[in-house]
Amino acid sequence: MSNSGIAGRVVAALLLACAMPAAAEPAPARQKELIHMVRQDCGSCHGLTLQGGLGPALLPQTLADKPAEGLVATIVHGRPGTAMPPWHRFLAEEEAQWIVTRLMEGFPK
Numbered sequence: 001m002s003n004s005g006i007a008g009r010v011v012a013a014l015l016l017a018c019a020m021p022a023a024a025e026p027a028p029a030r031q032k033e034l035i036h037m038v039r040q041d042c043g044s045c046h047g048l049t050l051q052g053g054l055g056p057a058l059l060p061q062t063l064a065d066k067p068a069e070g071l072v073a074t075i076v077h078g079r080p081g082t083a084m085p086p087w088h089r090f091l092a093e094e095e096a097q098w099i100v101t102r103l104m105e106g107f108p109k
């Protein structure tokens with residue numbers, strides 16, 4: 001086996017790593033999908049205006065004193081024993097992070 005094969009694979013892995021930066025923002029089209037999902041699916045429990053319903057309000061003032069990490073974990077894993085379901089099948093952890101950042105700023109329309 002030649003070394004060039006290994007070198008090629010290393011280069012390919014590096015290219016892949018560069019194409020996927022660690023804290024990537026979702027692509028603009030995916031951001032639209034996520035916004036729609038939060039308004040529709042999350043809104044069915046948290047209120048279409050996120051002012052609360054079956055689930056608590058998800059507004060900047062209600063989330064301000066809560067650690068973002070915990071909120072991300074709640075979205076990804078849900079809260080066992082409550083109505084809050086896990087979303088890991090529908091979104092990546094970075095996407096949940098993106099949603100929490102947006103929620104804390106005031107969620108886009």
Ligand code: HEC
Nearest residue numbers: 038041042045054055056071074075079082083084085087
């Ligand atoms: C079936 C109803 C339901 C749906 C759908 C739902 N949630 Fe929840 N969510 C809840 C409930 C109920 C709680 C409160 C759980 C508890 O008692 O701790 C909660 C809690 C949360 C919290 C923690 C809030 C806090 O103040 O600690 C966040 C963040 C959250 N949900 C985000 C989301 C997001 C984002 C979505 C959509 C991807 C979503 N939820 C969809 C019911 C729901």
